[in-house]
Amino acid sequence: MSESEDRAALIKQLDEEGDFAADYLEELLDIADLDGDIEISVEADRASLAIVSEEADRRLKRLIGRDGEVLEALQELTRLAVQSQTGERSRLMLDIAGYRADHKEEIAAIAQEAVAEALETGADIALEPMNPFERKVVHDIVAEAGLVSDSEGFGPARHVVIRHAAEAGAAADEVGEETESADESGYVAGSESAGSSASAVSAASAD
Secondary structure, X not given: OOHHHHHHHHHXXXXXXXXXXXXXXXXXXXXXXXXXXXXXXXXXXXXEEEEEOOOOOHHHHHHOOHHHHHHHHHHHHHHHHHHHHHOOOOOOEEEEOOHHHHHHHHHHHHHHHHHHHHHHHOOOEEOOOOOHHHHHHHHHHHHHOOOEEEEEOOHHHOEEEEEOHHHHHHHHHHHHHHHHOOOOOOOOOOHHHHXXXXXXXXXXXXX
């Protein structure tokens, strides 16, 4: 299959995800007696849906919740509803009343300031804890600036650390050398730090 055919198949799959998600959300809005239109698109190789209302129904904002907590939960439920139809895990993104769009701009501004500081000082910059959506925004902006970033910490404390590419490469080389120094007993010098680094990289890729 050619690259163009692969791309067409992916778009078709994401369009189907969007349709399944829209059906689920429309039923939810009917049950909650909320007014809202659902817009479907494909962004960054993900199905993207937005619930919008021309009348700016304040009740619709209840589906966002404090700091987007309800929105995150609803997004996960929608992903599960789509998975039940397709049998595949969905990575769709959901926005309500423009919350994510506005919030994305705020996080982007924070990320750009942190990138500027990292470039000026050469130091690692650790940001405040963020949710997966916010971390993804930061990772994208950091990559565009030619720097690297990892997600570190667990649960509510999970945050992004911005580093220079050369520094990150040196750290990876050091972990590799420590791994190669394992003796017959299986002990690896500095294995605790190596394991932590591997966990951080693995978790970052999941973002």
